Amino acid sequence: xxxxxxxxxxxxxxxxxxxxxxxxxxxxxxxxxxxxxxxxxxxxxxxxxxxxxxxxxxxxxxxxxxxxxxxxxxxxxxxxxxxxxxxxxxxxxxxxxxxxxxxxxxxxxx
Amino acid sequence: xxxxxxxxxxxxxxxxxxxxxxxxxxxxxxxxxxxxxxxxxxxxxxxxxxxxxxxxxxxxxxxxxxxxxxxxxxxxxxxxxxxxxxxxxxxxxxxxxxxxxxxxxxxxxxxxxxxxxxxx
Numbered sequence: 001x002x003x004x005x006x007x008x009x010x011x012x013x014x015x016x017x018x019x020x021x022x023x024x025x026x027x028x029x030x031x032x033x034x035x036x037x038x039x040x041x042x043x044x045x046x047x048x049x050x051x052x053x054x055x056x057x058x059x060x061x062x063x064x065x066x067x068x069x070x071x072x073x074x075x076x077x078x079x080x081x082x083x084x085x086x087x088x089x090x091x092x093x094x095x096x097x098x099x100x101x102x103x104x105x106x107x108x109x110x
Numbered sequence: 111x112x113x114x115x116x117x118x119x120x121x122x123x124x125x126x127x128x129x130x131x132x133x134x135x136x137x138x139x140x141x142x143x144x145x146x147x148x149x150x151x152x153x154x155x156x157x158x159x160x161x162x163x164x165x166x167x168x169x170x171x172x173x174x175x176x177x178x179x180x181x182x183x184x185x186x187x188x189x190x191x192x193x194x195x196x197x198x199x200x201x202x203x204x205x206x207x208x209x210x211x212x213x214x215x216x217x218x219x220x221x222x223x224x225x226x227x228x229x230x
Binding site: 032033035037039044045046047049050051054056057088090091092098099100101102103104 | 205213215
């Protein structure tokens with residue numbers, strides 16, 4: 001079973017700063033099946049990145065994803081006020097459990 | 111435009127069952143897998159399983175095998191998730207999410223969520 005670990009648990013930054021979020025897998029993950037989501041309070045998650053580095057439709061280019069194997073990163077180049085939220089990574093594998101979410105990283109205003 | 115509209119909030123007693131619906135519009139319902147994800151209050155996301163609306167095939171997370179049942183009615187483009195033998199720790203927001211055709215497992219559209227409260 002693949003377990004995803006995200007760090008840090010909370011990231012306190014100011015608007016305009018760069019945010020770097022980490023997602024580490026307990027086993028190698030196909031980068032084709034690693035996604036990132038943003039979730040704001042009271043809202044459903046929103047797909048940001050799929051295939052480790054492809055932005056979903058309508059996602060601003062300040063969001064970027066990278067990584068392979070067991071280490072993946074979501075970078076927000078310059079935080080906008082609307083970017084303060086919780087971010088989850090997710091992998092979709094071929095063996096159970098097929099779908100796994102990380103525990104999330106909260107990005108809050110410093 | 112793609113929309114997933116879920117049924118309203120439910121309050122259930124322990125031991126009861128709940129059935130949540132997810133009505134899809136704006137795309138070909140049978141062309142995309144539908145996933146179910148839940149989120150307990152203040153907690154993270156937990157994947158429950160998916161259904162292939164085209165043939166009704168399902169795949170459940172091990173935790174939910176024999177406990178959750180995912181079905182669909184293609185005539186009304188609606189997916190359902192039924193959870194039986196509810197306990198207080200099943201209190202959560204339940205989401206449906208469409209697996210995108212080219213998003214490699216990413217869920218590109220989500221329902222608004224259905225709060226299920228289990229309380230005696």
